[in-house]
């Protein structure tokens with residue numbers, strides 16, 4: 001089973017990525033994906049649910065629906081997933097739609113819908129550093145708020161021009177490590193979004 005959390009730590013996940021390459025890894029093993037930090041994801045989402053608009057949410061790199069399942073439990077239904085490898089697992093676990101969308105697709109301008117909030121959990125570190133600002137800027141053409149959940153402080157999106165941190169929180173794992181949740185807006189997008197452009 002591929003996993004994030006106590007049974008397989010972040011280092012062994014890193015080793016798997018090194019050995020197989022991230023994309024091959026998920027292409028072959030998507031059926032077995034499990035995030036053992038789901039309780040941290042749940043705690044963070046529930047504690048911060050009032051800090052983001054839930055009218056239309058995209059669960060980006062949606063895995064097995066770890067974010068979506070929590071929000072569905074809280075009565076948020078206008079949510080869908082996007083993942084190039086695990087979309088069948090996501091659909092099975094959540095009953096929601098999932099588009100086949102990779103970071104490369106995002107850079108190619110393949111997103112065609114607007115969301116109030118995009119949430120990316122345990123995945124934004126997979127974008128290489130030189131593409132990160134382009135991916136984030138492209139996402140901000142389609143969302144008012146962008147939220148990341150990650151077991152480390154990286155990436156620092158507030159370093160990207162126009163991107164502002166609006167909230168930050170963390171949850172402690174059983175080993176006392178922090179899982180972070182951070183919310184961002186883009187000044188320029190917020191203005192055009194409010195104007196309905």
Ligand SMILES: C[S@@+](CC[C@H](N)C(=O)[O-])C[C@H]1O[C@@H](n2cnc3c(N)ncnc32)[C@H](O)[C@@H]1O
Pocket residue numbers: 004022023026034035041060061062063064065066067083084085086101102103104120121122123126
């Ligand atoms: C560690 S999992 C996180 C899944 C889920 N969001 C969670 O919190 O457990 C990383 C996810 O990124 C997806 N992924 C891997 N490479 C990707 C790429 N190039 N573009 C978009 N998603 C990718 C994988 O299919 C996988 O579902």
